[in-house]
Amino acid sequence: MRTSAKATAAVASSRTDFALWFARYGTLVSLVALLVVFSIARPDVFPTVDNLLNIMNQISILGTMAFGLTVCLVMGLFDLSIAAMATLGGYVATFLLVQYPDAIGVPEAVFISLAIAAAIGVVNGLIVSYLGISAFIATLATGSIITGAMLGISDSKTIITGIPDAFMAIGQGAILGVSNPILIMLAVGLALWLLLEHTQVGRHLYAIGGSAEASRLSGLAVKRYAPFALAICAACAGLGGLMAAAVLGAGRPQGVGDGYLLNAFAAVFIGASSLRPGKFHILGTLIGVLLIGVINNGLSIMGVPTYWQYIVQGVLLVAALFSAGVLTMRRH
Amino acid sequence: MSATKAAPALSEPDGAGQAKAEIFLEVAGLVKQFPGTRALDRVDLTIRRGEIHALLGENGAGKSTLIRQICGASQPTEGRILIEGAEVSLPSPQAAAALGIAVVHQHFNLVPQLSVCENLLLSESLPRRAGLFVDWREAYRRARTLLTRVDLDLDPRIEVRRLRPDEAAMVAVAKAIATNAKLIVLDEPTTALLPAEVSVLFAHMRRLAGKGHAFLYVSHRLAEVFEIADRVTVLRDGRNAGAWTRQEMSRRAIIEAIVGARKSWDEDAGPAPAALGEVVLRAEALRGGRVAEMSFELRKHEILGVAGLPGSGAEEALDLLYGRYPKAGGRLSVGGADVDFRSPRDAKAAGLALAPKDRHAESLLPGASVRENISLPNLGQYVADPVIRFIRRRTERRDAERIAKSLSVKMSSIEAPIDSLSGGNQQKAVLGRWLASGAKIFMLNSPTAAVDIGAKAEIYALIRRIAADGGAVIFTSAEVEEFPRVCRRVLVFRDGRIVGELVGKDASEANILNLAAGAGDEN
Numbered sequence: 001m002r003t004s005a006k007a008t009a010a011v012a013s014s015r016t017d018f019a020l021w022f023a024r025y026g027t028l029v030s031l032v033a034l035l036v037v038f039s040i041a042r043p044d045v046f047p048t049v050d051n052l053l054n055i056m057n058q059i060s061i062l063g064t065m066a067f068g069l070t071v072c073l074v075m076g077l078f079d080l081s082i083a084a085m086a087t088l089g090g091y092v093a094t095f096l097l098v099q100y101p102d103a104i105g106v107p108e109a110v111f112i113s114l115a116i117a118a119a120i121g122v123v124n125g126l127i128v129s130y131l132g133i134s135a136f137i138a139t140l141a142t143g144s145i146i147t148g149a150m151l152g153i154s155d156s157k158t159i160i161t162g163i164p165d166a167f168m169a170i171g172q173g174a175i176l177g178v179s180n181p182i183l184i185m186l187a188v189g190l191a192l193w194l195l196l197e198h199t200q201v202g203r204h205l206y207a208i209g210g211s212a213e214a215s216r217l218s219g220l221a222v223k224r225y226a227p228f229a230l231a232i233c234a235a236c237a238g239l240g241g242l243m244a245a246a247v248l249g250a251g252r253p254q255g256v257g258d259g260y261l262l263n264a265f266a267a268v269f270i271g272a273s274s275l276r277p278g279k280f281h282i283l284g285t286l287i288g289v290l291l292i293g294v295i296n297n298g299l300s301i302m303g304v305p306t307y308w309q310y311i312v313q314g315v316l317l318v319a320a321l322f323s324a325g326v327l328t329m330r331r332h
Numbered sequence: 333m334s335a336t337k338a339a340p341a342l343s344e345p346d347g348a349g350q351a352k353a354e355i356f357l358e359v360a361g362l363v364k365q366f367p368g369t370r371a372l373d374r375v376d377l378t379i380r381r382g383e384i385h386a387l388l389g390e391n392g393a394g395k396s397t398l399i400r401q402i403c404g405a406s407q408p409t410e411g412r413i414l415i416e417g418a419e420v421s422l423p424s425p426q427a428a429a430a431l432g433i434a435v436v437h438q439h440f441n442l443v444p445q446l447s448v449c450e451n452l453l454l455s456e457s458l459p460r461r462a463g464l465f466v467d468w469r470e471a472y473r474r475a476r477t478l479l480t481r482v483d484l485d486l487d488p489r490i491e492v493r494r495l496r497p498d499e500a501a502m503v504a505v506a507k508a509i510a511t512n513a514k515l516i517v518l519d520e521p522t523t524a525l526l527p528a529e530v531s532v533l534f535a536h537m538r539r540l541a542g543k544g545h546a547f548l549y550v551s552h553r554l555a556e557v558f559e560i561a562d563r564v565t566v567l568r569d570g571r572n573a574g575a576w577t578r579q580e581m582s583r584r585a586i587i588e589a590i591v592g593a594r595k596s597w598d599e600d601a602g603p604a605p606a607a608l609g610e611v612v613l614r615a616e617a618l619r620g621g622r623v624a625e626m627s628f629e630l631r632k633h634e635i636l637g638v639a640g641l642p643g644s645g646a647e648e649a650l651d652l653l654y655g656r657y658p659k660a661g662g663r664l665s666v667g668g669a670d671v672d673f674r675s676p677r678d679a680k681a682a683g684l685a686l687a688p689k690d691r692h693a694e695s696l697l698p699g700a701s702v703r704e705n706i707s708l709p710n711l712g713q714y715v716a717d718p719v720i721r722f723i724r725r726r727t728e729r730r731d732a733e734r735i736a737k738s739l740s741v742k743m744s745s746i747e748a749p750i751d752s753l754s755g756g757n758q759q760k761a762v763l764g765r766w767l768a769s770g771a772k773i774f775m776l777n778s779p780t781a782a783v784d785i786g787a788k789a790e791i792y793a794l795i796r797r798i799a800a801d802g803g804a805v806i807f808t809s810a811e812v813e814e815f816p817r818v819c820r821r822v823l824v825f826r827d828g829r830i831v832g833e834l835v836g837k838d839a840s841e842a843n844i845l846n847l848a849a850g851a852g853d854e855n
Contacts, residue, residue: 194720198722198725199721199722199723200712200714200715200722201721203704203711203723204711206700206704210698210699211696211698213693213694214694214695214708215697216676216677217654217688218708218709219676219680219681219709220677220709221677
């Protein structure tokens with residue numbers, strides 16, 4: 001019986017080998033192809049160091065948030081509170097700096113706002129682990145609570161005056177020609193890549209995402225990991241919002257993160273169809289973020305109306321998920 | 333011999349005798365060939381009108397394959413099926429239903445969230461008003477009629493999940509009768525039922541049989557068969573192994589037919605058993621979940637079998653020992669020290685290991701590599717620093733390769749996805765996981781389930797090696813024939829308690845079945 005299965009597998013393999021290869025490298029190929037197409041179309045504008053750094057700068061906030069989201073999706077947890085969490089990160093930091101200019105410096109403001117975001121992430125995780133509510137619903141609820149709280153605290157007023165230059169430097173400064181947001185995104189990406197790929201905690205997160213029951217029976221303290229993963233995700237989302245506030249030079253109490261929510265999920269899912277199909281991983285997420293950044297930048301350079309960016313992104317997401325699905329179906 | 337003794341009260345109906353003579357279903361020379369195996373080999377079966385006919389056999393004897401042919405779920409390779417004397421073909425379950433054959437599966441094929449009424453009328457369209465709105469009054473009336481036919485006094489608006497198991501079983505039977513079934517196939521209907529509920533179900537079955545409905549009843553529980561069946565057919569290895577009427581039934585003859593002449597298992601490889609060492613695990617009046625009470629000792633080098641029918645507490649005993657659910661009372665000591673496991677994590681820390689029954693749902697990491705599957709519980713061994721806890725990937729890989737090699741796991745590489753391995757090799761990787769962890773007490777639940785025959789022998793040899801190398805093993809399986817092959821001492825569970833201990837030659841399949849089936853005052 002097994003030999004015959006092998007024989008049929010061999011016959012089918014020439015066809016499925018391509019599907020396999022495409023599932024693995026399709027997004028990477030698309031990224032390279034887009035770079036080539038845009039470079040040929042606008043050789044004077046697109047393939048310049050300035051524009052490539054510009055693309056990196058444009059994706060830095062999205063990338064930071066998407067890296068964090070990758071950590072909780074590895075465990076199979078959907079965090080829908082990242083939009084509200086980004087708003088919170090930016091608003092709380094500017095609020096503290098403006099309200100207590102003498103007591104709180106920039107490092108303290110950054111630390112406190114990210115700590116608050118992480119603490120709310122821990123609460124999300126406790127709700128998931130100990131109340132047995134799905135992360136999808138729990139984070140939807142806490143996201144709504146955060147949104148309401150921000151509007152209440154701010155009286156719906158945006159903070160514009162009194163933000164110190166040192167804070168704005170987070171978003172507007174540069175080191176050796178590379179902007180701070182790019183450096184922050186890369187640092188977060190590297191740290192989370194190390195965490196997921198090379199530490200015991202990261203391996204346990206993957207194991208729990210693969211089979212919570214097998215992990216529990218293997219002696220893992222399964223319930224401790226959801227608070228951890230959701231705290232990381234929340235802190236990254238808060239950091240993304242903080243970067244946005246520093247770029248803008250303003251602390252907005254609403255709507256900062258909304259544009260990033262869907263794109264972050266799109267980037268992470270595109271990433272899960274790259275290199276290691278069916279698995280969420282940081283390198284894949286980086287590819288997903290770059291793909292979105294290149295499309296948006298290239299289309300706007302070519303003068304294509306903005307609405308096309310949304311349509312292309314949607315098509316791309318479906319294509320990526322489909323190509324990953326081809327492989328997942330084969331496995332079962 | 334008291335074949336008739338089990339059912340003194342009901343060797344009744346002479347009145348129904350005439351109806352019984354009439355044959356409803358006849359199966360003649362049925363063959364079902366699968367690639368590589370012949371699941372049914374010229375099987376005959378005759379079911380008369382109004383008869384309760386029991387179908388017995390081990391797992392894999394061909395019972396479910398036979399049922400699938402009869403109810404149209406699958407087509408036989410050769411042979412004939414006759415209904416009321418006329419040869420028929422059953423290309424689909426709908427075709428079988430149209431000819432009066434209905435199947436009630438183990439879990440009663442009911443939708444728990446729907447009402448009794450909706451379930452009963454699921455296969456027909458609900459009555460409507462103006463072609464659009466459901467006419468609920470008419471629907472309830474029809475449901476009540478169906479319930480009355482099986483003498484069930486239930487509100488049809490109640491949700492099925494709120495029913496007792498015996499009520500659910502009868503609703504399933506009522507649903508079968510709704511299609512005017514003349515033969516109702518019951519596939520292990522009593523597994524989820526308590527004894528009192530079983531007798532309620534049986535009373536209903538007898539009454540319906542009196543009205544001319546025939547039943548084909550599949551069960552593992554011999555005592556029940558003696559209580560209810562008018563006739564018995566036993567299958568073994570896809571062939572007829574015997575058939576008896578109620579008057580002829582004897583417990584011993586039926587068990588011998590089920591078991592057959594077992595060949596000796598001496599050909600199994602593996603080291604000779606070592607002399608038993610000190611006690612490594614002791615349970616005293618331990619209880620929790622389905623385990624009402626158990627006391628026993630396990631010694632170093634021992635392979636202890638824990639046998640019992642599904643739901644008897646045998647499998648649950650392993651889960652209880654491993655801390656999958658909390659103990660309700662009693663004492664457990666491991667290595668001489670009292671322990672109270674609150675989670676599998678505690679049990680693992682004390683040197684226990686569990687290979688659970690459902691490999692895919694409970695032990696494998698799907699999509700992950702063989703290496704990741706082997707090192708899952710052991711990552712702590714490879715941590716390089718106490719704070720960030722980096723994993724030494726090369727050491728991890730080397731250890732996984734060593735384990736896989738020593739168990740001769742067949743794989744393209746240690747990085748191959750676990751899903752690409754055969755069942756037997758997957759199971760070896762799962763056992764290797766625990767060998768690498770340094771566990772001392774191995775609890776194995778059906779380690780050879782869904783594993784081909786060659787790999788089975790390898791796993792038996794591995795179990796012996798674990799014991800010889802200083803481990804202790806507690807083994808359970810749904811296939812009773814495995815116990816004499818693997819264990820020298822077997823504890824038999826029934827209704828959550830240990831009802832017997834069989835050692836050496838006495839730990840035979842027949843003796844285990846006899847004890848497990850219960851009501852065994854005949855030997």
